[in-house]
Amino acid sequence: MRANDRVVFENVSKFYGDVLGVNRVNLSIPPGITSLVGPNGSGKTTLMNLMTGLIRPSRGHIRVLGIRTDNPEELFRYVGYCTQFDSFPKGFTGYQFVYSYLRLYGCAHAEAEDLTWKAIERVGMTEPARRKIAGYSKGMRQRIKLAQSVCHGPSVLVLDEPLNGLDPLVRAETIALFRTLAEDGMHVIISSHILHEVDQISDQVILLSNGYVVAEGKIRGVRSEMQEHPMQILVRCNRPGVLAAKVFEQDSVVEAQIHKDGLGVLVKTRDPDKFYLLLNHIAQNGVTIESVAPADDDVNSVYEYLIGSEEAGR
């Protein structure tokens, strides 16, 4: 592990001629799973291409584990990038695609062969590995790219829309793989425009809109900082009417609505901690609480609050 374990953007901007890619980005990404979230064109791929040196910033500096991104010979010893580009060297089999990358890396034949099969096995592509990539499905192409990006054991794994085209079973396996890699201390940086997907897997999120970072951090932390949008909490209980009347006595509760099915109350409060204390008190006074769950501290809600429903739905 390198002394500097962060991916750092310092006041980074990227312009494509007159078109803005990203602007004034300042980030310090720790190990774990970090998701870049935003609609198409928000700057996710630009950020990923910047951190892997495929493009250079118009302004600012980027360091990945302390390495400059214009130094590919050192950078890609530690970084693996599964791009969104769906093109492969012509005539390659899945095996050759990974193996040749390892030869470029500098591995000798035996080592390259060993690492290739390990990576291919890891993504569940052993059986079709000897077939030509041209005949692969979208999901298989996605997995062989993933194998290539992890084959050399990088410390930073950058994945551009990695779950696109995967069926539910493979998707679950892939998410589990990301979890394992993150638990091993790796940076797993994922871009996605599918918010609920990100919500399941991320340790932290970076929300992007029109080339700007609009929020970053742990998703619940980001949500709790949004004071202008009271937290919504769904309480399932046996006597929703009584519960609604009780919670309204508290100043910080701005709304209490009986749920459509009549089996719970949707509470909007500016002070969730105070509300949870009150709920304990209510529970001791004859109302049976079945479950308590935040209703809008997911990425989708946060994104909607920050950017607006139009973009969040895109």
Place this chain on the structure above:
Amino acid sequence: MNPLWITQILAVLRLEMRKTFLSKRGFWIYLLAFLPVVLFTGKSIVEIRMHRAGDFGQDTNIFATIFQLFYLRLAIFFGCLGIFMNLFRGEILDRSLHYYFLAPIRREVLLAGKFLAGVIATCLIFTTSTVLQIAGLYLSHGWRVFSDYLINGNGISHIAAYLGATVLACIGYGSIFLAAGVVFRNPLIPAAVILVWESINSILPSLLQKFSVIYYLKSLCPIQIIPESGGFFAMLSINVDPMPPYIAVPGLLLVSAAVLVAASFQVRRMEINYATE
């Protein structure tokens, strides 16, 4: 040299050779390279069937003329254009250059590997063709006359000079077209400019003549050709200030190295932005 660089250059070579030799796109290069072989062999076959051996000296002049006016200036020129220009530009159009750019390999090493692959491919194609052209042309004269030309005449030195000029042409044009493929999006413009520059080389001032590939190649050709038709062909073939081989060979290699160094700076700064291509 760093042993890792050698390993990486060999890895690039393996990938590139496969693409260069097995590409359907490159079929026209083989056609261009082996067209003189077909013509010369055809001529010999006709002569053998008619039981008529051609004039050896005249055939030597025919070979020298075709070699200088067609083979060097068009076949190798456009063959190198097709192979070297695509080493980077073709990968950008195929959206596959990122495969290399995402590996821990110095861009200069990548450029060296690709250039070497191009040189090996073009040298193999064009030197094979040169040898076959000579064999085809002298076929009608029989082995005895030909071996006499090799042993007692200038045969070996002439063939060595033609093969040397072929190899140097591949290196010279290869470096220029590789650099052009890195810098320009549309290969037609630089190709046209370079073709004109190489064609008017003879009428340029002495200093400017040295900034071309054909100047050195003409100096290496063993036979000075003087087309009877004069005019345009005479302008192409004339070499008023030939350079001795011991200056021409390093001179051309130096020009090629300078071009490659300039290209490596460009490759170092290159970005992957397929959307704008």
